Amino acid sequence: MKIATWNVNSIRTRLEQVINWLGENSVDVLCLQETKVIDKDFPLNPFTELGYYPYIYGQKAYNGVALISRQPLEDVSMGFTAVLPDLDPQWDEQKRVISGVIDGVRIVNLYVPNGSAIGSEKYEYKLGWLKVLREYLQTLLLSNPEICMCGDFNIALEDIDINDKVKIENHIMASESERQALRDILSLGFADAFRKFNNEGGNYSWWDYRTAAFKRNLGWRIDHHYLTPVVYERAQSCIIDIEPRKLEKPSDHAPVIVEF
Amino acid sequence: MKIATWNVNSIRTRLEQVINWLGENSVDVLCLQETKVIDKDFPLNPFTELGYYPYIYGQKAYNGVALISRQPLEDVSMGFTAVLPDLDPQWDEQKRVISGVIDGVRIVNLYVPNGSAIGSEKYEYKLGWLKVLREYLQTLLLSNPEICMCGDFNIALEDIDINDKVKIENHIMASESERQALRDILSLGFADAFRKFNNEGGNYSWWDYRTAAFKRNLGWRIDHHYLTPVVYERAQSCIIDIEPRKLEKPSDHAPVIVEF
DNA sequence: GTTAGGCCTG
DNA sequence: CAGGCCTAAC
Numbered sequence: 001m002k003i004a005t006w007n008v009n010s011i012r013t014r015l016e017q018v019i020n021w022l023g024e025n026s027v028d029v030l031c032l033q034e035t036k037v038i039d040k041d042f043p044l045n046p047f048t049e050l051g052y053y054p055y056i057y058g059q060k061a062y063n064g065v066a067l068i069s070r071q072p073l074e075d076v077s078m079g080f081t082a083v084l085p086d087l088d089p090q091w092d093e094q095k096r097v098i099s100g101v102i103d104g105v106r107i108v109n110l111y112v113p114n115g116s117a118i119g120s121e122k123y124e125y126k127l128g129w130l131k132v133l134r135e136y137l138q139t140l141l142l143s144n145p146e147i148c149m150c151g152d153f154n155i156a157l158e159d160i161d162i163n164d165k166v167k168i169e170n171h172i173m174a175s176e177s178e179r180q181a182l183r184d185i186l187s188l189g190f191a192d193a194f195r196k197f198n199n200e201g202g203n204y205s206w207w208d209y210r211t212a213a214f215k216r217n218l219g220w221r222i223d224h225h226y227l228t229p230v231v232y233e234r235a236q237s238c239i240i241d242i243e244p245r246k247l248e249k250p251s252d253h254a255p256v257i258v259e260f
Numbered sequence: 261m262k263i264a265t266w267n268v269n270s271i272r273t274r275l276e277q278v279i280n281w282l283g284e285n286s287v288d289v290l291c292l293q294e295t296k297v298i299d300k301d302f303p304l305n306p307f308t309e310l311g312y313y314p315y316i317y318g319q320k321a322y323n324g325v326a327l328i329s330r331q332p333l334e335d336v337s338m339g340f341t342a343v344l345p346d347l348d349p350q351w352d353e354q355k356r357v358i359s360g361v362i363d364g365v366r367i368v369n370l371y372v373p374n375g376s377a378i379g380s381e382k383y384e385y386k387l388g389w390l391k392v393l394r395e396y397l398q399t400l401l402l403s404n405p406e407i408c409m410c411g412d413f414n415i416a417l418e419d420i421d422i423n424d425k426v427k428i429e430n431h432i433m434a435s436e437s438e439r440q441a442l443r444d445i446l447s448l449g450f451a452d453a454f455r456k457f458n459n460e461g462g463n464y465s466w467w468d469y470r471t472a473a474f475k476r477n478l479g480w481r482i483d484h485h486y487l488t489p490v491v492y493e494r495a496q497s498c499i500i501d502i503e504p505r506k507l508e509k510p511s512d513h514a515p516v517i518v519e520f
Numbered sequence: 521g522t523t524a525g526g527c528c529t530g
Numbered sequence: 531c532a533g534g535c536c537t538a539a540c
Contacts, residue, residue, distance in 0.1 A: 009530095010533055034530095036534065061534050062529080114530065209530090209531035252530090252532080269540095270524060296525070321525050322539085374540065414540095432540095468540070469522040512523080512540080 001260055002026075003107060005150040005223055006244075007033040007206070007253035011066070012043060014251055019046045021244055027257060028070045029102060031109035033152045035064030042066070057098040065098045065109050065151070073100030073107075080136050091132050099140070105231055105260075106144035108137070110151035115172050123172070126154070130181035137188055141228070148260070149190060150225040152206075152253060155182050157192070160201040161221035173222060190226035193238040193258045205240050206253045214245055225258040235260040261520055262287040263367060265410040265483055266504075267466070267513035271295040271326070272303060274511055279306045281504055287517060288330050289362060291369035293412045295324035302326070317358040325358045325369050325411070333360030333367075340396050351392050359400070365491055365520075366404035368397070370411035375432050383432070386414070390441035397448055401488070408520070409450060410485040412466075412513060415442050417452070420461040421481035433482060450486035453498040453518045465500050466513045474505055485518040495520040 004027040008014040011032060022030060035042065035058050047054045047068050057078040058064035067073060077083060077099045079092035096111040110133070115126035140147065155178050156162045168174045186192075194203070204219025213219060225238055238258040245254045264287040268274040271292060282290060295302065295318050307314045307328050317338040318324030327333060337343060337359045339352035356371040370393070375386035400407065415438050416422045428434045446452075454463070464479025473479065485498055498518040505514045 013533070034533090116530080209533095211531085249532085273524070294524095376539080466540095470540085471521070509523090 001028050001103060001105070002257055003029045003031065003148050003150060003225065003260075004255045004257045005031040005033070005109065005152070005225065006255035007111070007152040007223060007251060009034050009251040009253065010037070011035040011064075012037055012041070013249070015043050015046060017244055017247055017250070019050065021255065022047075022050055022052070022068070025241070025255075025257070026070070029073075029107050030068040031107065031150050032066040032068065033064075033109070033111035035066050036061055037064060055098060055100060057095045059095045063095045063111055065096060065111050067098055067100050067107065067109055069100070069102060071102065073102055075106075076100035080132055083136050083139050084132070087132065087135075091129070096129075097133075097136070101144065105146045105148055106140060108140070108147055108149040108151075110149065110153065112151065112153045112155065114154045115178065118170055118172055118175050127177055127181055130178065130185065134185045134188065137185060141188060145228060146231050147190070147228045148225060148231055148258065149227075150223075150256070150258070152223050153182065154222055155179060156220050156222050157182060161204075163202075163204065163218040163220070165218050166220075173220060186226060189228050191229070191232045193225040193227050193232065193235050193260075194221070194240070194256070196232065196235055197238055203240055204254075205256050207245065209252050223253055223256045225256060227258070227260070231260050261363060261365070262517055263289045263291065263408050263410060263485065263520075264515045264517045265291040265293070265369065265412070265485065266515035267293040267371070267412040267483060267511060269294050269511040269513065270297070271324075272297055272301070273509070275303050275306060277504055277507055277510070279310065281515065282307075282310055282312070282328070285501070285515075285517065286330070289333075289367050290328040290515075291367065291410050292326040292328065293324075293369070293371035295326050296321055297324060315358060315360060317355045319355045323355045323371055325356060325371050327358055327360050327367060327369055329360065329362060331362065333362055335366075336360035340392055343396050343399050344392070347392065347395075351389070356389075357393075357396070361404065365406045365408055366400060368400065368407055368409040368411075370409065370413065372411065372413045372415065374414045375438065378430055378432055378435050387437055387441055390438070390445065394445045394448065397445060401448060405488060406491050407450070407488045408485060408491055408518065409487075410483075410516070410518070412483050413442065414482055415439060416480050416482050417442060421464075423462075423464065423478040423480070425478050426480075433480060446486060449488050451489070451492045453485040453487050453492065453495050453520075454481070454500070454516070456492065456495055457498055463500060464514075465516050467505065469512050483513055483516045485516060487518070487520070491520050
């Protein structure tokens, strides 16, 4: 089973690239982030014509996630509140969470808030959001021990995940509070699929559009697949496909594919 | 001597097309309209690198004209008030007029207001603007008997200049008042270079972006070269080059080239 | 409808 | 630098 995660930075702008990629990389589930489109305007047909089942959870202009699955998913769930009914529904105003089950594995597709600048209101939102995510996963784990949690985490857990031109000290996506919040989540029983196979630096999944960052490989590894033990043991590979980042008008993120 | 006029609908968006065209069509002066950029942001280098001298007169977002000349121009003049010092300077808030002399011929490059809808405030502005233009030309003619007045006139003088899908009756760009205003100007001693060589219909210089107008050749001939007698007599050709209109992301206007 | 620029966000 | 939204223009 192959699961891919890809922040496409607008599905409508990236549609042709995503469809081409899906044609050449026949993954079982493609997890999209930053679709940036309300559900009624999501381009479903190109995916159904390829034989995929799209499950979408979007909003206008910002955020938005989707699961594109080669077979129908079971128990698809949009947002936090579907799993945490007592949660303040404000946490679902931003569409950042969608999940569904395939072959007994729950795929949790996340677009973690970026956080803007350390100490900002958005940073506090990010930390709060990660606390909610932990509760959400705790609940899911009760009925779904096999989870592949993937997406754009906007967090690089280790310094090796960040190019060394960056002053990591107190940098958004690398600050201690957000790293600790993510570690708290992983402590529920998740492990990084990519690091099962690769302990090298220089492997990134996101490169800023500015300052020719991709050409100089000044990237960050912030798109992840985190697996619960049984799935982690089964995992056979996890790779970052940087080819789409080389195209004209690319997303700033590259897809990451795990096989288990 | 070859003079071209081209409403490029943003020089920054069309830069590559314009530079390519200029490389393949080595005109002596290229008159641009709707550059849509303030002078400090006008891309001068691509033109100077081709050996051209750019003279620019622009504003933010709207209008803007430029003369791109293979040799330095003499007596370059921006706006109406440079020639009509007593004129209300409000007439130069919109950057629509630039002129300069080459080999004794004054090139007057114009972007005539579109006028929006008949009877609208913008329509009245167009008619007023054309009256000012007449005064401007009268003054210029005192010292420059040889004039090539060209640009986007946003007026089709004859029904033959308009595709027959258009209800010409009271259509902007074809109404009697604006046609009469233009005829009043031409009566100063200008003749249409294009009609010296071609009396056929179906020759257009502008096609609406909508309704696949170009594919169906539903255009208008609204970009003109008007010449004073000596220049008119010397004129050897006047053609509309529709090739650029076929490109991806074209301007809605095609260049018109006169040779004299 | 189609294309622009400008603004705001990442 | 690259999104989408807004507005204006044609």
